[in-house]
Amino acid sequence: xxxxxxxxxxxxxxxxxxxxxxxxxxxxxxxxxxxxxxxxxxxxxxxxxxxxxxxxxxxxxxxxxxxxxxxxxxxxxxxxxxxxxxxxxxxxxxxxxxxxxxxxxxxxxxxxxxx
Numbered sequence: 001x002x003x004x005x006x007x008x009x010x011x012x013x014x015x016x017x018x019x020x021x022x023x024x025x026x027x028x029x030x031x032x033x034x035x036x037x038x039x040x041x042x043x044x045x046x047x048x049x050x051x052x053x054x055x056x057x058x059x060x061x062x063x064x065x066x067x068x069x070x071x072x073x074x075x076x077x078x079x080x081x082x083x084x085x086x087x088x089x090x091x092x093x094x095x096x097x098x099x100x101x102x103x104x105x106x107x108x109x110x111x112x113x114x115x
Contacts, residue, residue: 004069007048012070026073030092046093049086059083
């Protein structure tokens with residue numbers, strides 16, 4: 001069983017190989033998930049993503065972890081970094097309307113938040 005079952009479900013089910021056929025942007029995927037799943041599921045996913053980010057892994061290791069959890073999107077292909085994108089996803093799961101312009105968003109008390 002995965003250390004991050006909710007996050008694995010999210011990444012594998014929503015960022016599958018054909019995600020772009022269903023959504024124009026990664027932000028749209030996150031918004032769709034947030035708005036269509038139960039709040040407890042979304043909160044659990046956000047919490048698990050915070051725990052993954054709190055491990056302070058380097059970018060390559062974060063990418064390996066996301067791919068192992070079923071993520072088919074790779075932000076490095078768009079010139080981005082895994083940590084920045086995962087932080088943006090985490091902010092989007094919280095409903096942060098400014099998530100796309102503030103990828104490092106998060107709560108100070110949360111393990112995934114970074115200064």
